Amino acid sequence: MAVKYELIKECKQSGARLGRLHTPHGTIETPIFMPVGTQATVKTMTPEELKEINAQIILSNTYHLYLRPGHELVEKAGGLHKFMNWNKPILTDSGGFQVFSLGDLRKISEEGVEFRSHIDGSKHFISPEKAIEIENALGADIIMAFDECAPYPADREYVKNSLERTTRWAKRCKEAHRNPDTQALFGIIQGGMYKDLREQSVAEITALDFPGYAVGGLSVGEPKPLMYEVLDYTTPLMPKDKARYLMGVGSPDCLIEGAIRGIDMFDCVLPTRIARNGTAMTSVGKVVIKNAKYTEDFGPLDPNCDCYTCRNYSRAYLRHLYKAGEILSGRLVSYHNLYFLLNLMKDVREAIKADCLLDFRKEFFERYGYDL
Amino acid sequence: MAVKYELIKECKQSGARLGRLHTPHGTIETPIFMPVGTQATVKTMTPEELKEINAQIILSNTYHLYLRPGHELVEKAGGLHKFMNWNKPILTDSGGFQVFSLGDLRKISEEGVEFRSHIDGSKHFISPEKAIEIENALGADIIMAFDECAPYPADREYVKNSLERTTRWAKRCKEAHRNPDTQALFGIIQGGMYKDLREQSVAEITALDFPGYAVGGLSVGEPKPLMYEVLDYTTPLMPKDKARYLMGVGSPDCLIEGAIRGIDMFDCVLPTRIARNGTAMTSVGKVVIKNAKYTEDFGPLDPNCDCYTCRNYSRAYLRHLYKAGEILSGRLVSYHNLYFLLNLMKDVREAIKADCLLDFRKEFFERYGYDL
Ligand SMILES: [Zn+2]
Ligand SMILES: [Zn+2]
Numbered sequence: 001m002a003v004k005y006e007l008i009k010e011c012k013q014s015g016a017r018l019g020r021l022h023t024p025h026g027t028i029e030t031p032i033f034m035p036v037g038t039q040a041t042v043k044t045m046t047p048e049e050l051k052e053i054n055a056q057i058i059l060s061n062t063y064h065l066y067l068r069p070g071h072e073l074v075e076k077a078g079g080l081h082k083f084m085n086w087n088k089p090i091l092t093d094s095g096g097f098q099v100f101s102l103g104d105l106r107k108i109s110e111e112g113v114e115f116r117s118h119i120d121g122s123k124h125f126i127s128p129e130k131a132i133e134i135e136n137a138l139g140a141d142i143i144m145a146f147d148e149c150a151p152y153p154a155d156r157e158y159v160k161n162s163l164e165r166t167t168r169w170a171k172r173c174k175e176a177h178r179n180p181d182t183q184a185l186f187g188i189i190q191g192g193m194y195k196d197l198r199e200q201s202v203a204e205i206t207a208l209d210f211p212g213y214a215v216g217g218l219s220v221g222e223p224k225p226l227m228y229e230v231l232d233y234t235t236p237l238m239p240k241d242k243a244r245y246l247m248g249v250g251s252p253d254c255l256i257e258g259a260i261r262g263i264d265m266f267d268c269v270l271p272t273r274i275a276r277n278g279t280a281m282t283s284v285g286k287v288v289i290k291n292a293k294y295t296e297d298f299g300p301l302d303p304n305c306d307c308y309t310c311r312n313y314s315r316a317y318l319r320h321l322y323k324a325g326e327i328l329s330g331r332l333v334s335y336h337n338l339y340f341l342l343n344l345m346k347d348v349r350e351a352i353k354a355d356c357l358l359d360f361r362k363e364f365f366e367r368y369g370y371d372l
Numbered sequence: 373m374a375v376k377y378e379l380i381k382e383c384k385q386s387g388a389r390l391g392r393l394h395t396p397h398g399t400i401e402t403p404i405f406m407p408v409g410t411q412a413t414v415k416t417m418t419p420e421e422l423k424e425i426n427a428q429i430i431l432s433n434t435y436h437l438y439l440r441p442g443h444e445l446v447e448k449a450g451g452l453h454k455f456m457n458w459n460k461p462i463l464t465d466s467g468g469f470q471v472f473s474l475g476d477l478r479k480i481s482e483e484g485v486e487f488r489s490h491i492d493g494s495k496h497f498i499s500p501e502k503a504i505e506i507e508n509a510l511g512a513d514i515i516m517a518f519d520e521c522a523p524y525p526a527d528r529e530y531v532k533n534s535l536e537r538t539t540r541w542a543k544r545c546k547e548a549h550r551n552p553d554t555q556a557l558f559g560i561i562q563g564g565m566y567k568d569l570r571e572q573s574v575a576e577i578t579a580l581d582f583p584g585y586a587v588g589g590l591s592v593g594e595p596k597p598l599m600y601e602v603l604d605y606t607t608p609l610m611p612k613d614k615a616r617y618l619m620g621v622g623s624p625d626c627l628i629e630g631a632i633r634g635i636d637m638f639d640c641v642l643p644t645r646i647a648r649n650g651t652a653m654t655s656v657g658k659v660v661i662k663n664a665k666y667t668e669d670f671g672p673l674d675p676n677c678d679c680y681t682c683r684n685y686s687r688a689y690l691r692h693l694y695k696a697g698e699i700l701s702g703r704l705v706s707y708h709n710l711y712f713l714l715n716l717m718k719d720v721r722e723a724i725k726a727d728c729l730l731d732f733r734k735e736f737f738e739r740y741g742y743d744l
Contacts, residue, residue, distance in 0.1 A: 039696040040689070040692065041693060044699045044703075046703070068692065069691075069692040069695075069696075073668065076670075077689070084689065085685060295441075295445070312419075313457055314455075316455075317412070317457075320412065321412075323441075324440055326413050327415060328413045328415075328417070328418065330699065331418070
């Protein structure tokens with residue numbers, strides 16, 4: 001089997017899981033945050049910098065790579081690892097989420113989804129079989145099943161149909177998967193914000209015995225307490241001996257709350273996206289670097305951070321770079337934001353080890369002071 | 373004195389100079405190319421990367437820093453070195469060239485130049501005294517006199533008036549300079565494409581005894597052979613014991629031709645500007661990475677380069693990054709282009725040491741095959 005999850009211990013205080021995920025490109029300590037490299041690059045960063053800040057695994061997007069440069073090209077280059085110069089684990093999503101987000105540009109049928117490219121309007125069709133064909137060509141360590149992610153809000157009937165189709169598609173994905181020994185196919189649990197539908201989805205998807213499972217259909221616009229509630233009744237139903245991945249979540253509060261609810265893996269574009277807009281996540285809360293109050297602030301971006309950016313540059317300089325439209329601005333703040341989240345997950349792992357994740361959460365929020 | 377030039381030897385074949393420039397922030401091996409960090413950052417690069425590729429000195433622009441973030445702010449930050457995290461030598465231009473390039477937005481008088489900011493249209497006045505005040509606040513190791521750079525073409529009368537004003541302004545700059553022990557003020561020779569005016573300017577400016585001299589008013593649109601001709605009759609008149617800086621020149625052919633004519637220092641935005649447009653300078657000529665012929669080219673950007681970019685990425689990947697609008701594209705190609713020019717200057721220094729710079733030029737152009 002390509003990927004094996006090893007549960008090391010559960011936090012006595014919170015129930016959070018400390019674990020290891022063994023993959024063909026190395027072992028990942030969990031819980032972990034995965035930086036997103038949508039187009040085969042984590043925006044502004046080199047792979048070496050990602051290693052410097054201890055990124056253990058990155059995510060890339062099947063939809064984007066399928067359209068540009070094309071999965072055949074990536075396969076000819078020797079696969080995604082070689083193409084982008086990253087020799088550690090990679091996870092690819094299935095493209096489902098992006099395709100469904102296209103709205104008017106797509107048409108769903110039992111067979112798959114017809115859609116138009118957001119780049120040039122060209123027509124395409126992705127089925128579960130096609131998604132797996134693309135993901136096999138890309139060659140990531142972990143690949144995701146092609147699912148249908150219901151929007152929020154959505155009525156019960158819609159969500160039920162969508163989760164049942166997701167189950168049928170999951171079966172087709174499993175049958176289409178050519179490389180089970182080198183690529184682990186994870187199933188995705190849907191069911192929206194309905195407890196009985198989540199229960200149904202967990203039962204159907206875990207019956208297919210995937211090497212790992214994601215909770216999909218969250219972080220789609222619902223209030224955070226509702227997401228936590230869904231996790232509260234969903235994760236206890238999931239197998240303990242497989243990794244659990246909460247898709248599209250990357251704010252500090254949600255990472256901690258997710259870990260407390262038994263999640264092992266997270267991903268989100270948030271840290272790099274807000275960085276390019278000049279916003280930093282810091283131990284003392286959000287810093288919007290363009291604000292005038294930082295004009296003569298010669299202190300570091302985060303007084304409690306020892307990352308490259310915080311060791312070498314002042315808020316005044318970062319503000320200047322941002323105002324001047326300099327690329328180094330996005331680079332330095334992206335570096336810090338990713339370091340901040342990866343370090344946060346390291347702290348979370350330490351707190352699980354010490355059975356005090358609830359105490360850690362309390363202290364963190366007292367310093368952080370708000371939800372980003 | 374802040375800066376001292378040491379002539380080590382002259383190439384027996386070409387007359388090119390091998391030297392050392394001693395500055396408060398370290399010694400520079402010459403001839404050298406200086407990467408340009410217009411807004412207190414060499415676009416896309418960190419200072420550590422510049423050191424990695426052996427950049428010995430960088431240039432920054434007084435006009436831009438005066439407008440944003442302001443020289444007082446940089447001074448409060450502890451000077452430009454500290455502000456931008458670069459502890460090696462820096463040279464600042466005087467802002468003259470940028471101000472004169474504003475065209476309709478500026479008005480020249482004997483006192484100085486009134487102009488409107490290209491950022492917000494606000495009105496400003498820079499005199500020789502003001503330029504030096506700004507450069508003193510920025511704190512670069514080498515600062516340039518405020519000169520008037522005549523356009524090309526320009527009639528004799530215009531150029532004569534402009535060079536004579538440049539001399540009067542050079543005197544005022546020297547008198548205004550507050551830090552001669554820590555910042556070396558270089559004079560600038562003007563005179564356009566007129567031999568007798570160049571002779572007049574060299575005589576007047578060198579009579580003021582600056583610690584170094586620049587040849588200004590070249591690379592302003594004239595044909596390259598004309599620039600070489602001006603250098604041919606200008607540099608022999610310049611003192612041998614002072615550094616010679618050819619402003620705004622950065623194409624490989626001009627660097628070699630300039631060194632052959634006794635120039636020690638060069639600067640240009642060319643390598644980083646074309647990099648962001650997806651164009652690389654390579655040992656086998658120009659590579660325009662977006663071209664379709666590189667779609668499946670899995671070889672390095674430059675087959676004869678051992679820089680970070682060429683060791684780790686393919687032309688196909690660089691093309692993908694460029695087409696996808698990814699910031700890493702500009703980063704990786706800028707890194708290579710600067711490495712290429714800095715390495716070229718190292719080869720030039722070796723060739724001077726071995727008295728074979730003319731042979732080197734021949735071999736280089738046989739491989740390179742064109743003028744960029
Ligand atoms: Zn930091
Ligand atoms: Zn290279």
